[in-house]
Amino acid sequence: MPVYSSNNEFYDNRLVVFPSPGGHETARGLRFHHLPDTVYERGKSRSNPAEAKAVARAVMEHARTYPDLTLGVVAFSTAQREGIEFQLEHLRRTDVRCEEFFSTSKREPFFVKNLENVQGDERDVIFISIGYGKTAEGYMTMSFGPLNRDGGERRLNVLISRARLAMDVFSNFTANDIDLNRSRARGVLALKNFLAYAQTGILEQPQSTGKECDSPFEEEVVKALVQHGIEVEPQVGTAGFFIDIGVKDPEQPGRYILGIECDGATYHSSRSARDRDRLRQDVLEGLGWRLHRIWSTDWYRNPQESLERVLAAIEHARQYVGSDILKPLRNLQSTAPVISEIDREEVTPGECADRSGSSELYRCAPLQIPLGGNEFHNLNPEYFVPFIVKVVETESPVHFTELTRRIAAGAGKKAGTRIQGVVEDSLRSALQSGLVVINGGFIWDPNMSAPVVRDRSALDAVSKKIDFVAPEEIQAAVLQEVRKCFSISLEDTVVSVGRALGFQRVTVQIKKRIEAVISGLMSEKELACDNAMLSVPKV
Numbered sequence: 001m002p003v004y005s006s007n008n009e010f011y012d013n014r015l016v017v018f019p020s021p022g023g024h025e026t027a028r029g030l031r032f033h034h035l036p037d038t039v040y041e042r043g044k045s046r047s048n049p050a051e052a053k054a055v056a057r058a059v060m061e062h063a064r065t066y067p068d069l070t071l072g073v074v075a076f077s078t079a080q081r082e083g084i085e086f087q088l089e090h091l092r093r094t095d096v097r098c099e100e101f102f103s104t105s106k107r108e109p110f111f112v113k114n115l116e117n118v119q120g121d122e123r124d125v126i127f128i129s130i131g132y133g134k135t136a137e138g139y140m141t142m143s144f145g146p147l148n149r150d151g152g153e154r155r156l157n158v159l160i161s162r163a164r165l166a167m168d169v170f171s172n173f174t175a176n177d178i179d180l181n182r183s184r185a186r187g188v189l190a191l192k193n194f195l196a197y198a199q200t201g202i203l204e205q206p207q208s209t210g211k212e213c214d215s216p217f218e219e220e221v222v223k224a225l226v227q228h229g230i231e232v233e234p235q236v237g238t239a240g241f242f243i244d245i246g247v248k249d250p251e252q253p254g255r256y257i258l259g260i261e262c263d264g265a266t267y268h269s270s271r272s273a274r275d276r277d278r279l280r281q282d283v284l285e286g287l288g289w290r291l292h293r294i295w296s297t298d299w300y301r302n303p304q305e306s307l308e309r310v311l312a313a314i315e316h317a318r319q320y321v322g323s324d325i326l327k328p329l330r331n332l333q334s335t336a337p338v339i340s341e342i343d344r345e346e347v348t349p350g351e352c353a354d355r356s357g358s359s360e361l362y363r364c365a366p367l368q369i370p371l372g373g374n375e376f377h378n379l380n381p382e383y384f385v386p387f388i389v390k391v392v393e394t395e396s397p398v399h400f401t402e403l404t405r406r407i408a409a410g411a412g413k414k415a416g417t418r419i420q421g422v423v424e425d426s427l428r429s430a431l432q433s434g435l436v437v438i439n440g441g442f443i444w445d446p447n448m449s450a451p452v453v454r455d456r457s458a459l460d461a462v463s464k465k466i467d468f469v470a471p472e473e474i475q476a477a478v479l480q481e482v483r484k485c486f487s488i489s490l491e492d493t494v495v496s497v498g499r500a501l502g503f504q505r506v507t508v509q510i511k512k513r514i515e516a517v518i519s520g521l522m523s524e525k526e527l528a529c530d531n532a533m534l535s536v537p538k539v
Contacts, residue, residue: 028166032198033058038172040133042141045079048131048172052083055129055170059084059110060091062125063098069166070108072123074115074159076145080131081114088112105412108460115146118159122461126163133173140173142182144191152187160194164458169198217296218244218262224307230314232260247314258317260310261293290317309486359455359477359500365394367410376411377418381425388426388443389435396445397470402463403427403443442470453477456502466510469501474517477501479526479536487533493518 038050055073062071075081092102102110108123132144142148146155160167175195178188218234222245225232236246236256245260292313299306369387371379384407391406392398398406401415404423408415427443430436437444451473456464474497481496482488488496494514498506506514518534521527528537 030198031166031168032195033168033170034174034199035170035172036134039136040131040141040172042135045083046077047079047083048129048133049083049087051129051131051170051172052080053087055084055127056087056091058127058168058170059088060095060098063101066125067098067101069124070106071110071125071127072118072121072162073110073112073127073129074118074162075112075129076115076131076147078114080129081112083131084129085112107409115155115159118155118162122162122164124164125166125168126159128159128167128169130169130171130173133171134177140177140179142179142188144188147187147191148183148185149187150185152185153190154187156187156190156194169195171195175199215262217299220303221245221260221262221294221299221310224303225310228307228311230311247317257290258314259291261291263293263295312486359453359502362454362456362459362502363394364459365391365406367391367406369407369411371411376408376413377422379422381422382429384422384426385430385433385435388423388430392430392436392443392445396448397439397442397451397473399468399470400427400441400443402468405463440471451476453480453500454502455500457504459502464502466501466503466507466513469513471517474501474514475521478514478518478521482527482534483536487530487535489533490515490518490529493534 033054035048035051035054038048038054040048052075059071059073062069073081073084075084092099111121111123113121130144132141134140144152146152175192175198178192178195180189180192183189222232222234225245225247231248231250233246233248233256234244236243236259243256243259244262246256247258247260249255249257290313292310294306294310367387367390369384387407387410388403391403395402395406400423404415404420407423407426408419413419427436427438431438434446437446451470453473453476456469477497477500478493481493481500494511495506497514498504498510503510518527522529525537528535
């Protein structure tokens with residue numbers, strides 16, 4: 001079989017390789033643990049017992065070394081999962097010092113699951129135990145459970161996008177042992193490519209291709225930029241995946257400070273074009289690119305204004321040269337990936353990529369609520385008022401559902417009906433004392449005049465919902481994102497706002513909420529709309 005480039009392979013299969021953000025001091029990315037002395041018992045247990053033991057030992061080491069980082073273990077088969085559970089149970093009996101780590105009352109408790117059962121279970125660290133592989137005779141089986149079936153690549157995609165900070169893969173074989181002549185399953189091909197990257201840490205890099213511009217429109221843009229002393233390169237990228245125009249960094253060869261996309265009117269209405277736009281947006285921004293789009297209709301209607309916009313975008317991009325926001329392309333291979341599938345029905349394309357530093361991370365209030373041996377619902381509601389105030393001070397404006405969840409979790413409980421009733425009584429008392437303000441289901445700190453825009457991307461899936469974002473915070477996000485651009489289309493504003501709030505996927509529900517807020521801001525004259533482009537009116 002030919003060697004596949006990562007971008008080309010995942011693009012064709014609607015899978016995109018994202019680099020790990022690596023913003024945490026323990027974010028070590030992807031590691032491969034080759035266990036050649038272990039054996040897949042094909043005709044017996046249908047598992048790899050020695051690999052299961054190695055994984056169990058790694059779990060215990062994690063519990064001792066990183067007890068504050070959540071962990072999940074995923075095996076490719078039920079038999080391998082049971083083997084890991086058996087080995088781990090034995091180790092836990094011999095070393096009880098780590099039992100607190102395995103508490104099921106935690107917000108994100110430790111788990112061991114097989115591949116079919118992993119969906120929204122994100123954790124800080126994920127261990128993957130393949131289990132399948134080479135037998136005692138050295139025969140390489142090409143059976144990988146669900147990956148051999150139609151749609152198996154989707155299960156792999158879900159699995160390897162579950163880790164926030166780190167992922168460890170355990171296997172008794174390497175990518176080179178997978179013979180693609182023996183399997184046509186897309187899941188097996190994706191596994192081979194994933195393991196190859198886990199072993200080598202190498203991805204193909206965006207680079208100068210020597211290709212010419214794709215259209216006369218692009219040629220005009222390039223010509224205009226060159227006349228203004230801007231050094232550019234058309235068609236930057238790897239096989240099958242190109243940026244229309246790359247603006248070169250004059251201070252550091254091999255680096256591009258801005259990517260320019262040149263899109264025609266027919267491009268925007270094409271379904272395949274929208275998909276390509278979405279893929280570029282997610283992949284390239286994940287790689288550290290800053291993007292600017294020029295529409296051919298705008299260029300031909302008012303070329304000078306369009307040129308001024310792109311020149312301003314280039315100047316803005318230069319301010320970030322050398323910072324962590326824009327990585328030199330030659331160093332990208334040091335960044336470890338996770339792989340994610342683009343949801344073709346829910347994600348909306350977007351433009352304004354300059355959202356660096358625009359939102360602060362959402363902080364959840366850390367609570368420890370002692371119950372003193374009492375049942376939660378038997379305590380006086382007044383007892384919980386200080387804890388409510390602490391949550392509100394940290395997370396204002398916070399939705400009542402989230403407030404209840406924080407209080408319950410702080411006491412080591414799940415938010416049931418009786419707990420919700422106690423929180424309601426406590427909240428009523430806090431309101432009467434002037435410690436909080438309630439507006440439309442959201443609880444506010446009375447000292448807060450305006451909300452800040454917060455990035456919810458690190459929250460649990462259960463908390464990452466647009467219904468839990470106050471309208472006032474959405475308004476702040478809209479104004480923030482529109483101000484960052486000279487003008488921006490409604491569609492691009494929706495995506496940019498969604499991402500500022502931490503939603504990488506802009507669902508229909510999110511889109512409706514944001515559009516409703518935009519409509520309200522336009523009615524209040526806080527936003528202006530000219531030729532379908534939004535802007536903040538000058539005072």
